[in-house]
Amino acid sequence: MSNENTPIVSVRGLTKTYDGGHQALKGIDLDIREGEILALLGPNGAGKTTLISTVCGLVTPSSGTVTVGGHDIIKDYRVTRKLIGLVPQELTLGAFDLVGDTVRFSRGLFGLPPNEDRIDEILTDLSLIDKKDDPVNRLSGGMKRRVLIAKALSHEPRVLFLDEPTAGVDVELRKDMWKLVEKLRQDGVTIILTTHYIEEAEEIADRVGVISDGRLLVIDEKANLMASLGRKQLMVDLRAPVEVLPDSLSKFNLERSDDGLRLTYTFDTQGERTGITALLQALNAAGIGLKDLNTSQSSLEDIFVNLVHRDHER
Amino acid sequence: MNVEAIKAIYINEMRRTRKTLMQSIASPVISTVLYFVVFGSAIGSRIQSVEGVEYGSFIVPGLIMLSLLTQSISNASFGIFFPKFTGTVYEVMSAPISFFEVLVGYVGAAATKSLIIGTIILITASLFVELRIAHPFWMVAFLLMTCIAFSLFGFIIGLWADNFEKLQLIPLLVITPLVFLGGSFYSVSMLPEFWQKVTLLNPVLYLISGFRWSFFEVSDVSVTVSLIMITGFLIACLIVVWAMFKTGYKLKQ
Structure with missing residues (x-):
């Protein structure tokens, strides 16, 4: 045994x-x-x-x-x-x-x-x-x-x-x-x-x-x-608020905070490319100035809620 | 065979008796003494002997049976009902123990209690009236078989009952009348002919009759019939209980 x-x-x-x-x-x-x-x-x-x-x-x-x-x-x-x-x-x-x-x-x-x-x-x-x-x-x-x-x-x-x-x-x-x-x-x-x-x-x-x-x-x-189900988020704090996101950033599905000072990018930790480099380059190219960067990982609770939710939608 | 488990259940049940000593043992003794005072002394002194046996002595076997039956049923039914009620039965159900072993533990303990009570009543009775036991072996045999059979019956009631009302229902509505009308306090020959025949349908009559025979060698029906009846009842109870466990009746989903 x-x-x-x-x-x-x-x-x-x-x-x-x-x-x-x-x-x-x-x-x-x-x-x-x-x-x-x-x-x-x-x-x-x-x-x-x-x-x-x-x-x-x-x-x-x-x-x-x-x-x-x-x-x-x-x-x-x-x-x-x-x-x-x-x-x-x-x-x-x-x-x-x-x-x-x-x-x-x-x-x-x-x-x-x-x-x-x-x-x-x-x-x-x-x-x-x-x-x-x-x-x-x-x-x-x-x-x-x-x-x-x-x-x-x-x-x-x-x-x-x-x-x-x-x-x-x-x-x-x-x-x-x-x-x-x-x-x-x-x-x-x-x-x-x-x-x-x-x-x-x-x-x-x-x-x-x-x-x-x-x-x-x-x-x-x-x-x-x-790791496999967890998603990570990158929070980008901006120097100046953005009102409208340029088209060049649309593929990143960014979330803009109400005051326009923060953009949130969600990525898959298992993905071959996280897309962070591309995002930062694109931000730079669009002339958006960065103040700070933060990442956070979803907890087991988020994973759990997601899974059960997904199951119920089936 | 999980002997330790049988021992554990048996000891646990007997411990419950010790803790509720007054209720378990004292109360049947007190009620028996009261029966003696009322039926034996007060009324009995005015009754002639029944079939050559003094009335006070004549009722002793019936009284013992009365207590034995009610106590066996209430002890055994409560023994299995209470864990069901509190939920602690989960432990027995998840233990490495077979149906037969559970049965031996619970019914064995209930029957032991009844046997103790029966013995105490017998001793108490001997203080009031003169007793002779013509067939001690058969007396013990009837005592044992009754204790076991009715403890089994009580176990069935305890399994079946899902509330306290049901637990009391059968002892109150069925057993008590059957015992009183089964010749505890009289000889069937004292009844009108029609009721004598009706009484023959009462299974308890055969128990009391056989038990009384072991004392005084007088009986309402033949001893052989009594023995067959009690054995039949024992087997019937075993079959019912076996079927209940086999199907997980009300215990397992």
């Missing part, structure tokens, strides 16, 4: 149509590499949770196959489920259970013999150790989220699914959570998270997948994605 070429999770032609007729997944193909952090981005109802739930065994696929560690999730569910930990989106915990009890329960449920030291270790990692004998319903929302993570980690999974882990979580916990994710990654745990917060994906993920309307629109290294 440590073979880099064998994906730890492999999804092929996965579709899911719910009883009500809603088609949540429309043919997903996805390979998740061992040890990576994969962020799945997508608007509400895109199918992120359905995808995760299917891999974890909560949703029966309509067609297609999923393997985890090379084992089929339906035929070899006992093997695959042991490899997986799931932190659900909602704070679902038995209200009266004690923190220690509920984590112990999870460990047993996933087939591991009791190991109090291991449970203490997990609780310590999540700063929950002093809450071990507290009932779950007396904890704050953030603490409950930690308990859910502790439960998911109790059976030492190789793949951890975090469904919207930072929804409604304060800044401090979010930072703690990313520290934990980093630590888990060092231990070789593969992490798949869904999120609305694009900055998070940008900050923490190795690869980013964008899901919209039951389809995986794109999946790539974060850097590649930003």
Whole structure:
């Protein structure tokens, strides 16, 4: 399984149509590499949770196959489920259970013999150790989220699914959570998270997948994605305002600011020629004096919005 | 076989009982004592013996069955309904555990609770009336089979119910009348002939009758029929529960 070429999770032609007729997944193909952090981005109802739930065994696929560690999730569910930990989106915990009890329960449920030291270790990692004998319903929302993570980690999974882990979580916990994710990654745990917060994906993920309307629109290294889909803009500040752009500049599709003092040129970073040199020469030839130059790169958020938007227009 | 998972579910459920000790164990005991005071002492003292058994003793098997049935159903139904209600069932559904193992864990715990309650009631009863148990083996057998069968039945209700009202509906509207009309407090021979025949349609009658036979060797129907009925009910429940899990009934989409 440590073979880099064998994906730890492999999804092929996965579709899911719910009883009500809603088609949540429309043919997903996805390979998740061992040890990576994969962020799945997508608007509400895109199918992120359905995808995760299917891999974890909560949703029966309509067609297609999923393997985890090379084992089929339906035929070899006992093997695959042991490899997986799931932190659900909602704070679902038995209200009266004690923190220690509920984590112990999870460990047993996933087939591991009791190991109090291991449970203490997990609780310590999540700063929950002093809450071990507290009932779950007396904890704050953030603490409950930690308990859910502790439960998911109790059976030492190789793949951890975090469904919207930072929804409604304060800044401090979010930072703690990313520290934990980093630590888990060092231990070789593969992490798949869904999120609305694009900055998070940008900050923490190795690869980013964008899901919209039951389809995986794109999946790539974060850097590649930003490079291939990212657009750069060159802002040219002028000495004097221009009222009308000369015809010689029309091929650059420049945007003129209202006060006429700034021109914005958008170019593709992947293009063979960015056109910057030509633009500057043309500006010079037109007798437009430059004051300053700036470039900016589009963020993952812009890319995401563009992709989803484009998909909806299809 | 994921033995650790069965253990985890079983222990978790039993822990719930310990936390709600008053509700789980004390309340059936208290209500049984009340039945004894009212039916056994107050009214029973004016009733002649029934089929050679003193009335106070005669009602003991029926009372135990009454508690056993209602407790098995409510324990098992609540045991699976509550995780569904709070959403924590996701964990069981995503665990490397088979339907059979889930069943053994939940139903085993519910049946154990009922068995404990039944035993406590039996001990409580022995403080009030003189009890003799003619066939201890068969008594235990009836006790066990009833606990398991009705815990299974409760499990089905817990899976089926999607709100608290439904959870109470069947125990209240079906089980309680069946138990009361199944000869808990009387012998069927005391009824008019027409109602004797109607009573034969009540499955609970066979349980109580068989159970009572194991104590006093008196019964409304033959013990063999009682055994066949309870076994049949057990198998029917197993089939229903199996079908529910097979189709992912209300748990899986």
